[in-house]
Amino acid sequence: MEHQRKRNLVGAGPEEIRDILAGLEEPGYRARQIYAGIYARRLRSWDAFTELGKPLRERLKGRFSLEYPPVLRVFESKDGTRRFLFELSPGQRIEAVFIPEEKRDTVCISTQVGCAVGCLFCATGRLPMQRNLTTGEIVGQVLALEEDRAAAAKRLNVVIMGMGEPLLNYDNVMRAIRLMADGGGMSVSPRRITLSTAGVVPGILALAAEPVVPNLAISLNATTDAVRDTLVPINKKWNIDALLGACRGFPLESRRRITFEYVLIGGVNDSPIDAHRLAKLLKGMRKKVNLIPLNAADSISLKPPDPERVLQFQKILIDRHITANIRRSRGADIAAACGMLAAQ
Ligand code: SF4
Numbered sequence: 001m002e003h004q005r006k007r008n009l010v011g012a013g014p015e016e017i018r019d020i021l022a023g024l025e026e027p028g029y030r031a032r033q034i035y036a037g038i039y040a041r042r043l044r045s046w047d048a049f050t051e052l053g054k055p056l057r058e059r060l061k062g063r064f065s066l067e068y069p070p071v072l073r074v075f076e077s078k079d080g081t082r083r084f085l086f087e088l089s090p091g092q093r094i095e096a097v098f099i100p101e102e103k104r105d106t107v108c109i110s111t112q113v114g115c116a117v118g119c120l121f122c123a124t125g126r127l128p129m130q131r132n133l134t135t136g137e138i139v140g141q142v143l144a145l146e147e148d149r150a151a152a153a154k155r156l157n158v159v160i161m162g163m164g165e166p167l168l169n170y171d172n173v174m175r176a177i178r179l180m181a182d183g184g185g186m187s188v189s190p191r192r193i194t195l196s197t198a199g200v201v202p203g204i205l206a207l208a209a210e211p212v213v214p215n216l217a218i219s220l221n222a223t224t225d226a227v228r229d230t231l232v233p234i235n236k237k238w239n240i241d242a243l244l245g246a247c248r249g250f251p252l253e254s255r256r257r258i259t260f261e262y263v264l265i266g267g268v269n270d271s272p273i274d275a276h277r278l279a280k281l282l283k284g285m286r287k288k289v290n291l292i293p294l295n296a297a298d299s300i301s302l303k304p305p306d307p308e309r310v311l312q313f314q315k316i317l318i319d320r321h322i323t324a325n326i327r328r329s330r331g332a333d334i335a336a337a338c339g340m341l342a343a344q
Pocket residue numbers: 115116117118119122123124125126162163164165198219339
């Protein structure tokens with residue numbers, strides 16, 4: 001019980017740590033050492049902070065913990081993808097996915113327990129929304145997954161695309177992004193952080209004005225409001241026109257583009273007419289399109305698209321000079337692929 005009363009410093013920013021150390025009447029450089037220890041050196045126990053000296057370590061140990069979200073199980077796929085199931089408290093489970101590739105590793109993390117958006121093609125959307133994750137729980141997923149990396153020298157990409165709608169947990173997600181991007185700490189360049197949203201327009205507008213701006217991905221999935229209203233119900237609040245308007249105003253540094261995710265669903269949004277309409281909708285924007293053939297998750301009644309239709313869809317976009325990749329689904333055998341994170 002003693003343990004539960006301690007405050008977890010994973011998730012605390014530099015100012016918070018400075019205030020805590022000032023309260024303990026310790027000099028400012030101690031705060032910087034602790035901050036670097038947590039986020040740059042990824043230390044997990046106060047005993048590892050040898051530079052602090054024993055008396056301070058003991059004081060910190062009595063009051064503060066350094067905890068990552070507790071891992072309940074890790075599922076390993078044939079292709080090397082690992083799905084981490086975390087249990088934050090009884091009944092509150094989230095997931096994160098580690099995807100090793102030749103030149104880089106990617107971690108896909110969650111931002112909420114459950115999701116209120118309820119996209120029709122997404123298994124997570126069937127889970128009740130329970131709560132927002134804290135900043136510590138968001139960065140803690142990255143730190144926990146990184147412990148598992150075989151080659152820490154490889155580039156790390158962070159995609160905020162797991163359970164939950166990140167822009168509906170705006171403040172905690174932004175604090176987490178600032179911590180990840182801080183060169184004195186986790187040092188993940190904002191160019192390697194991607195936030196994916198179902199289309200929360202006020203959140204996109206706010207994000208555009210942030211000092212640290214990650215890459216933006218939009219889970220678009222349809223080319224008419226009628227279809228998008230069914231697939232991504234948040235469209236009833238912010239329709240395609242409003243969403244693309246916000247995207248057009250989004251600041252992009254040189255060589256950065258907005259990613260449009262498009263889950264292809266057999267007979268629903270995979271027609272050549274849709275492909276042409278998509279090209280027209282995105283005209284004039286710096287963008288790329290990721291085509292994601294639907295994963296046939298058990299809880300979903302929708303059909304995967306015909307592989308030929310997927311290629312035809314891609315060709316129409318490429319012929320219109322749009323970068324369009326078909327996303328190879330990784331980890332489908334362990335329910336880690338897009339839309340399959342259901343915390344089972
Ligand atoms: S796709 Fe994202 S926003 Fe939509 S229900 Fe799933 S987790 Fe929520």
